[in-house]
Amino acid sequence: AAGVIxxxxxxxxxxxxxxxxxxxxxxxxxxxxxxxQGPGQDPQFLISFYEKMQSDKGSIPDRFSAQQFSDxxxxxxxxxxxxxxxxxxxxASGFQNSDTQYFGPGTRLTVL
Amino acid sequence: xxxxxxxxxxxxxQEGRISILNCDYTNSMFDYxxxxxxxxxxxxxxxISISSIKDKNEDGxxxxxxxxxAKHLSLHIVPSxxxxxxxxxxxxxxxxxxxxxxxGTRLQVFP
Numbered sequence: 202a203a204g205v206i207x208x209x210x211x212x213x214x215x216x217x218x219x220x221x222x223x224x225x226x227x228x229x230x231x232x233x234x235x236x237x238q239g240p241g242q243d244p245q246f247l248i249s250f251y252e253k254m255q256s257d258k259g260s261i262p263d264r265f266s267a268q269q270f271s272d273x274x275x276x277x278x279x280x281x282x283x284x285x286x287x288x289x290x291x292x293a294s295g296f297q298n299s300d301t302q303y304f305g306p307g308t309r310l311t312v313l
Numbered sequence: 314x315x316x317x318x319x320x321x322x323x324x325x326x327q328e329g330r331i332s333i334l335n336c337d338y339t340n341s342m343f344d345y346x347x348x349x350x351x352x353x354x355x356x357x358x359x360x361i362s363i364s365s366i367k368d369k370n371e372d373g374x375x376x377x378x379x380x381x382x383a384k385h386l387s388l389h390i391v392p393s394x395x396x397x398x399x400x401x402x403x404x405x406x407x408x409x410x411x412x413x414x415x416x417g418t419r420l421q422v423f424p
Contacts, residue, residue, distance in 0.1 A: 306356045
């Protein structure tokens with residue numbers, strides 16, 4: 202069965218650079234979620250989209266923005282990167298009327 | 314403020330025995346709970362879930378128990394297998410909303 206696809210899997214950036222992470226949800230899923238997992242921490246919710254509209258927002262810095270496109274893929278844009286942004290970024294998808302979210306493999310971002 | 318807590322950071326169990334992973338939560342409004350398994354360098358994999366209107370859900374070797382009065386849930390894996398060695402996260406949600414994760418428990422199943 203098709204799973205959530207994230208690209209790139211690994212990304213290395215320097216401070217103050219920008220990064221774009223992509224997420225392709227499971228086909229027909231209408232909701233996308235982004236989570237950030239720092240070293241030794243649990244995943245923390247960043248933002249979600251339902252039918253291309255932002256549906257919820259968590260502890261996402263103002264330097265970050267995200268959107269969901271007409272083909273339902275989503276992109277997380279991160280600017281003015283800081284060392285503390287180094288983390289695993291997970292995308293999950295699901296149906297709006299279901300509680301279960303299915304996660305992608307994650308993008309490991311390293312900021313030097 | 315950690316709304317979902319897994320107080321045991323690690324657990325070691327012999328193959329064939331039962332593994333019991335525990336999770337406590339503080340928000341009585343949570344209405345759905347999930348368990349995820351995570352291997353290094355991979356995303357969390359959904360295992361099993363339970364609605365707050367139930368007290369037990371079973372799927373093969375995995376059973377989740379929910380005690381609402383104690384705000385406690387547990388995941389039982391029986392029999393445990395070496396391939397079950399991973400980090401297990403419990404998560405809770407309010408409606409069809411963001412997941413709030415616990416801190417994880419690393420399970421090691423040894424032969």
